[in-house]
Structures are given as C-alpha cells and as structure tokens.
Amino acid sequence: MRSPIPDYLDEVLRACAPDASGAVADYIPELARVDPSLLGLCVSTVDGAVYEAGDTRTDFTIQSISKPFVYALALAERGLDAVLAEVDVEPSGEAFDELSLEQGSGRPLNPMINAGALVVHTLVGDPVTRFDRILAGLSAFAGHPLEVDEAAYRSETETAFRNYAIANMLRSHGTIREAPEQVVLGYTRQCAVRVTARDLALMAATLANGGTNPLTGDQVVDEVVVRQTLSVMATSGMYDAAGDWTSTVGFPAKSGVSGAIIGALPGQLGIAAFSPRLDRHGHSVRAVEACRRLSHDMGLHMMDAPQPARATIRRTHTVQHADGGEATVYALHGSIQFAGAERLVRDLADAAELAPEVVLDLSRVHTVNEVARRMLLEVVRRLVRDGHLVVLVDPEETLPDPDCGDGVRPRVVATVAEAH
Ligand code: DON
Numbered sequence: 001m002r003s004p005i006p007d008y009l010d011e012v013l014r015a016c017a018p019d020a021s022g023a024v025a026d027y028i029p030e031l032a033r034v035d036p037s038l039l040g041l042c043v044s045t046v047d048g049a050v051y052e053a054g055d056t057r058t059d060f061t062i063q064s065i066s067k068p069f070v071y072a073l074a075l076a077e078r079g080l081d082a083v084l085a086e087v088d089v090e091p092s093g094e095a096f097d098e099l100s101l102e103q104g105s106g107r108p109l110n111p112m113i114n115a116g117a118l119v120v121h122t123l124v125g126d127p128v129t130r131f132d133r134i135l136a137g138l139s140a141f142a143g144h145p146l147e148v149d150e151a152a153y154r155s156e157t158e159t160a161f162r163n164y165a166i167a168n169m170l171r172s173h174g175t176i177r178e179a180p181e182q183v184v185l186g187y188t189r190q191c192a193v194r195v196t197a198r199d200l201a202l203m204a205a206t207l208a209n210g211g212t213n214p215l216t217g218d219q220v221v222d223e224v225v226v227r228q229t230l231s232v233m234a235t236s237g238m239y240d241a242a243g244d245w246t247s248t249v250g251f252p253a254k255s256g257v258s259g260a261i262i263g264a265l266p267g268q269l270g271i272a273a274f275s276p277r278l279d280r281h282g283h284s285v286r287a288v289e290a291c292r293r294l295s296h297d298m299g300l301h302m303m304d305a306p307q308p309a310r311a312t313i314r315r316t317h318t319v320q321h322a323d324g325g326e327a328t329v330y331a332l333h334g335s336i337q338f339a340g341a342e343r344l345v346r347d348l349a350d351a352a353e354l355a356p357e358v359v360l361d362l363s364r365v366h367t368v369n370e371v372a373r374r375m376l377l378e379v380v381r382r383l384v385r386d387g388h389l390v391v392l393v394d395p396e397e398t399l400p401d402p403d404c405g406d407g408v409r410p411r412v413v414a415t416v417a418e419a420h
Contacts, residue, residue: 009041009053012293022277022285025257030155031276034060034258040197040274041290044205046267048214055274056197061152063191063256064096064112065200066138067120068207068237070190071111072229073137074123076221080228083123086175087116089228091236091243096282097162099169106173110236112254115166121187122176134190140220141203143213146193153192160184197260197274204262204270207252230264234302241281249291250301261287265300312340313347314364318355321420327357327391329416333364341368341375348379358383359419360410361393368399377404384408391419 017039026032040055075083088102092109102109108116125133139146167180176183195203206213207230211221221229233252238245245253251271253263259276261284271294273287295301315331328351330344348354360376362368368376380390381404392402395414402410413419 003051005043005051006053008297009043009051012290012297013039013041013054015293016275016286016289019286019289020277022279024259024276025278025282027159028152028156028257029159030149030152031061031258034276036276038259038274038276039286040272041294042197042201042272043294044201044214044270046205046209046214046269048205050198050201050215052198056201056272058274059149059194059196060258060260060274060276061149061191061256062138062193062195062200062260063258064114064117065195065203065254065256065260065262066134066190066193067112067117068229068233068254069138069141069203070117070124070134071120071232072141072207072211072221072225073134074120075225075228077125078123080224083111083120086123087111087119089232089235093240093242096239097166099162099166101169101173101175106170106175108170108175111232112236113239114163115170118163118167118170118183118187119175121190122178122183127178127182127186131186131189135193137220138190138193138203140216140218141206141213142195142199143202143206143216143218144199146195146199148189149192149194152194153189156188156192157185160188163187191256195260197272200260200262200272200274201270204264204272206270207264208266208268208270210266226266230266233264238283239281241283245288249288249295250303251291251295252302253291255281255283255287257282259284259287261291263291263294263300265302268300312336312343316347319359319416323420325357325420326355327359327419328355329359329361329419331361331364335367335369336365336372336376337369338371338375341372345375345379348383354383354388356387357389357391357420359391359393359416361416362398363393363395363415365398373399377402380404380410381406381408384410393419 038055042056044050170176171180210223211226230252237254251263251265255261260274263271273290275286314333390410
C-alpha cells in the first residue's frame with residue numbers, strides 16, 4: 001500500500017501554492033536573490049519516519065531558526081540559572097530586531113529576538129572555539145554535518161547595521177562583555193548555516209523526541225533543556241505574532257527570514273515548511289498557512305489534550321483462584337502520568353471491598369512517568385501495610401525495580417494467571 005501521508009502533504013502544498021502575497025527579505029542582499037516560488041513541507045515522526053513534499057532538498061540559510069538550537073546548546077553548557085541571569089523568557093510583543101532590553105536589569109526579554117540571540121551566542125564556549133561548537137551542535141540536531149553559506153554570511157555582514165546597533169546597546173549595558181562587532185559576526189555566521197526543509201524537520205523532531213535525533217539516536221541535549229527550549233518557542237518563537245500563532249496553530253515554533261518555519265510537537269513530530277515570501281512579521285506566508293492546515297487537519301494543537309486519566313484503568317474484575325482465594329485485578333493501559341495514577345489511587349482508596357490479593361496488571365502499559373511511578377509504588381506500600389498481598393503483572397518491566405520503601409517489594413510476574 002502507498003502511504004496516504006505524502007499525498008496529504010502534496011494536497012496541503014497545492015492548497016497553499018496559489019498565494020503569492022508577501023515579499024522575500026531584502027535587507028540581506030543574498031536573500032533577495034532566492035527563487036520566491038520555492039515551496040516545501042517535511043514532517044518527521046519521533047521514531048524517524050520522514051515524509052516530504054515539494055522543495056524539501058533545496059538549500060537555504062537557517063537564519064533565526066538557529067536561535068532555539070543555540071539556546072539549547074547554551075542551556076546544556078551553562079545550566080538554566082546561568083542562562084536566565086543573562087536573558088529573560090518573557091514574550092516581547094515586538095519585532096525580532098527591536099532595540100529593547102528589560103528595564104533595570106539590561107537583560108534582553110527573550111532568546112528568540114535578535115537582542116537575546118546575540119547574548120545567547122556568547123554563552124556557548126569561548127570566542128575561539130565557539131563557532132565550531134555551534135556548527136557541531138546544529139549538525140548533531142540535524143543528524144549530519146552542516147556547512148556555512150559563505151556568500152550569505154558576507155552579504156549579511158555588509159548590511160547588519162541593526163544588529164550592530166543592538167550589540168552596541170548590549171555592550172553599553174554590560175550585558176555582553178565581548179567586542180560587539182565580533183559578536184555580530186559570530187551570530188551572523190550562525191544564521192548563515194545552510195539547511196534544507198528536511199534537515200529542519202529532523203532538527204525539530206529531535207526537540208519533539210526529548211533531545212534525541214530520531215535517525216542517528218544521538219542524544220544532543222537532555223529533556224530539561226528541551227522543555228525550556230520548547231517553552232520559549234511556544235511563547236516567543238513567532239515574535240509579535242506569538243499569541244495568534246499559539247491560539248490558532250498551537251505547537252511550539254520558530255521562523256526565519258529565509259522563509260522557513262519549524263514546529264515541534266512533543267512526543268509526536270517535527271515539522272518544517274519553507275517558502276521565501278514573508279508577511280509583515282517576517283514569517284513565510286505559505287509556511288504559516290501550511291502549518292495552520294497541518295495543525296487543523298492532523299489535530300496538532302498542543303492544548304487539544306488527550307484524556308489519559310479516564311483511559312488508564314481498562315478494567316477492574318475479581319478472579320477466583322482454584323483454591324478458593326480471590327484477587328481484585330486492576331488492568332491498566334496506556335501511558336500513565338499524574339492524572340492516570342490519581343485515578344487508580346482514587347479507585348483503590350474508595351473501593352468498598354478489596355480482595356485479600358490485589359493484582360496490578362501493567363502488561364498493556366507503555367510508560368509510567370516519574371511521578372506516576374512514585375504514586376504506584378506508594379499505592380503498593382499502603383495496600384501491603386493494610387494487609388493485602390500485591391502482585392504486579394509486568395512482563396516488559398515497565399516499572400523496573402519496584403522498591404516501595406519500608407522493605408516492601410511486590411512479587412512481579414508475567415501473566416495474570418501466574419499471580420496466585
Ligand atoms: O539577524 C537577522 O536579522 C537575521 N540573520 C535573522 C533574522 C530572522 O530570521 C528573523 N526571523 N524571522
């Protein structure tokens with residue numbers, strides 16, 4: 001069977017293609033020379049299935065889409081507190097190149113606007129090794145070695161007057177302590193790294209996948225760094241259109257003036273759309289529309305939450321053993337988080353009558369997060385304290401090393417039949 005997904009992506013592109021509104025960025029001369037009719041869309045799942053439609057193998061410069069990834073590298077290197085001390089995480093509601101700083105502290109408002117990104121650039125490595133580290137980091141996110149587009153780099157350095165102004169402002173406040181011109185050159189080189197829509201979809205999928213590239217298996221950054229990065233993308237990634245984006249499209253995103261937008265939906269997929277003509281916010285007109293359609297058609301809005309709590313307990317029943325003994329079996333399923341574990345806790349706490357033996361059947365549970373694990377182990381500890389025999393059916397070791405404290409450790413078996 002031919003997968004319907006590439007056909008669907010083609011359909012999205014066909015629907016977006018006629019819109020020729022907007023204009024290519026021309027404040028960077030090299031960007032003004034690009035073919036405005038280019039249009040590509042690529043989606044990568046977190047387990048590395050990559051779907052492409054249109055111009056997904058055409059090179060362009062990464063521009064501002066480098067910002068969340070370099071922010072992630074700075075967080076990984078310096079830690080959250082050190083980075084927060086230099087750059088805040090408040091949406092600015094202003095254009096990406098605004099000369100603005102937080103009153104009093106002199107910190108840029110967030111790492112997605114140019115002021116914040118210039119500071120974040122200086123937080124990776126030292127001036128000598130910095131660019132190699134950034135290029136290696138961006139390459140690890142993409143899953144293969146990336147290169148700099150030297151012509152685009154030179155072109156932007158000749159017209160980066162606004163970024164020089166921002167860097168000088170940062171230097172005058174002591175927010176950066178290096179020579180402003182060198183910082184602009186380094187940041188501009190970071191923006192001139194060459195990528196394709198396919199590369200960007202994999203970079204986004206690496207964020208969606210908790211920091212591990214779905215194809216190489218390389219853990220580029222950890223989950224705490226990813227959470228912070230995606231949070232800032234969700235609140236500030238689309239600059240002064242962030243509120244509209246988050247309410248209508250609803251996944252963390254970042255745009256760049258070369259015409260690309262990435263989106264990352266945690267646990268599901270990374271998206272990249274590319275088309276050079278931009279709207280007044282500096283976002284690609286047709287990439288915005290492609291993301292809107294994807295979100296609507298594929299139900300990708302992050303606030304469309306599933307209802308894990310109701311689904312966690314698949315079935316409760318009592319089994320009679322051959323010797324006359326009885327067991328109450330809780331068959332659980334899905335991925336258990338706080339709300340699902342609370343549902344089990346409530347059910348057990350409210351149960352009018354429990355058999356002497358309680359079986360928690362985890363054989364259809366995929367994952368148990370840290371808080372749900374603590375809650376399940378506490379449930380077992382309390383049931384044992386109340387005089388029950390507790391057995392876990394856990395053939396896949398979804399709850400490894402079930403040490404409940406106070407010397408309580410339930411018996412673990414592979415099937416409900418073995419429980420007694
Ligand atoms: O610093 C700049 O102005 C460019 N190198 C990048 C700006 C950018 O991509 C803004 N995003 N839409």
